[in-house]
Amino acid sequence: MSFIIRHTELANFAEQVFRHIGCSEADARTAASVLLAADLRGIDSHGVARLSGYVRLWQAGRVNTSPNMHITAETPSTASLDADSALGLVSAPHAMKLAIEKAKNCGSGWVAVSNSNHFGIAAFHAMMALEHGMIGFALTNASPLVTPANGAERMLGTNPICWAFPAGEEHPLILDMATSAASNGKLEIAERKNKSIPEGWLVDKNGQPSHDPAELKNGGMLLTLGSDLDHGSYKGYGLSASVDILSGVLSGANYGPWVPPFVSFLPVLPDLPGKGIGHFVGAMRVDGFRPLDEFKAHTDHWIRRFKETRPANPDAPVIIPGEPEQQMQELRLKEGIPLNDKVVDDLKQLGLNLNISFPS
């Protein structure tokens, strides 16, 4: 990782790419911001590393960059949004804005999105609530890579759950987690480094335990959080199922094994039960429960007390959900974003193809 780039330059490049494939100025800026949020927070698998993947989805006709997103059902605190095949990077922030408007009016807002595509990191969307004194929530289903407990079939995505809680003097508390035991990104890192992986992350295509990260590309499956029955894999499965029902079944999107793959070269299954992939986002006004300043003070108190937890190992203190990502963001805002060679090559090629110069 010798290549380091300022986040503003990378954002500018991504924005031009999204403009090139037909996004409006505002949508291109939003989509680039979502990708850059991932790169800044250290979730490298969900940042510009995926930019050319989004372009290929557009080339395959699976992304509509001038969508007519429209509400298909609504109450004062809920709505469903048909994203008209928009980039999830665009539809999820749109849905979150709607949720925030609803929360302003009646305390909370919850929006299920169908007919969408991969939405980047969940944290970007949930965190939109914070500046409004609200708690944010974001879920999405995703291409099937994960087997349910007891299973040997790809039935679920890594289906993340994100909660964002405002704090006062401390940084907001952000939980953004895949419901699989290990994320795809972790496997990619192990594969790049030629390292074996711990038992409990992956099974091969026959459902047998595997230590080889490459097995995922060979028909293998990720395991749910908990890894095995003794350690609660049925809980990770249940969480993932809940994410799938809220994102897919409730919205009118696809679910389970029918969720369309992110990669454009894999076919979409026949007899789809819904439209595109689905998200579920929400916002709750803190002052619908207690005064915001009180809540923030107690969240600070919570964070400080948990940081003081007696550690099992004195060199490894207890950390707060979202703390490592926050620290990474501070570092990368200052020092730039390191990109690995494969990603740099991919972005340079993308720039050549689209006649957009990649900063060097």
Add this chain to the structure above:
Amino acid sequence: MSFIIRHTELANFAEQVFRHIGCSEADARTAASVLLAADLRGIDSHGVARLSGYVRLWQAGRVNTSPNMHITAETPSTASLDADSALGLVSAPHAMKLAIEKAKNCGSGWVAVSNSNHFGIAAFHAMMALEHGMIGFALTNASPLVTPANGAERMLGTNPICWAFPAGEEHPLILDMATSAASNGKLEIAERKNKSIPEGWLVDKNGQPSHDPAELKNGGMLLTLGSDLDHGSYKGYGLSASVDILSGVLSGANYGPWVPPFVSFLPVLPDLPGKGIGHFVGAMRVDGFRPLDEFKAHTDHWIRRFKETRPANPDAPVIIPGEPEQQMQELRLKEGIPLNDKVVDDLKQLGLNLNISFPS
């Protein structure tokens, strides 16, 4: 387990006990129903096995059986309820009713409860939403028994998460899970049978791995779902933290290590940051997102497809969240509820003390 009792008889006994300690007729019936729901669903640790524990909490002056529960903040879709030290078995159904009313009016309802006590199984409360064509949600914090990832200190409860989704011809899909790797109940069973437990459930009071379930009573700590860092214990910790913030910090209840212990003989910590223990419940009208019959049909479709998942082992099919509890309930409604000798002795003694005859 030679003692088997009809659920109606057991409910009647529990109801008389709650009447004896001062509950209104309606509250006693509700509280007994919540306990019996646990016994019927096979969550034996949360049923009548705890009845005398609730009575001792009342004797210790920590439960108010004629509470003045009151709303302290409100919007059309949110509220906070001060439970005035009510039994959680009473306050949580009360809060859920309020959430359902709000959902009827504006699509969703979310109620945070402070100043409460242990609320039994989360599924009872979340499932109240089902008959209204709503999705139910229930969380609670609980006495600290769990260490955060990297920690060696009891900072969190087993903090459960429950989602209840209505289905059509299939049974509703119910996820009700502790955010610890293993529940307290599982440790109790291992201890009773003198069995060792798998690594990843428990650490001893020094934070060292332990296979002895008795270590929990010796200052040990449960681990969060994921068990170790490699397998995502920070995710289970993050989920538990979210439950604690929503149930405790948002409601004005206690949180983290300050959550009052269920057992009356343990002291409550000084300098409490809130009141009692906290819950968070919610209800969302399905038709605020898509027509209810459509949702039910797709939930059925989801359930049927997941039941057909290729199994890793042909003798152990993939099951649906809530399915084992549903089957247990069908069995126990027919054949009665088996109670272990310790629980029978405890209930008999309770009956003697309160002059209520225990059915034999």
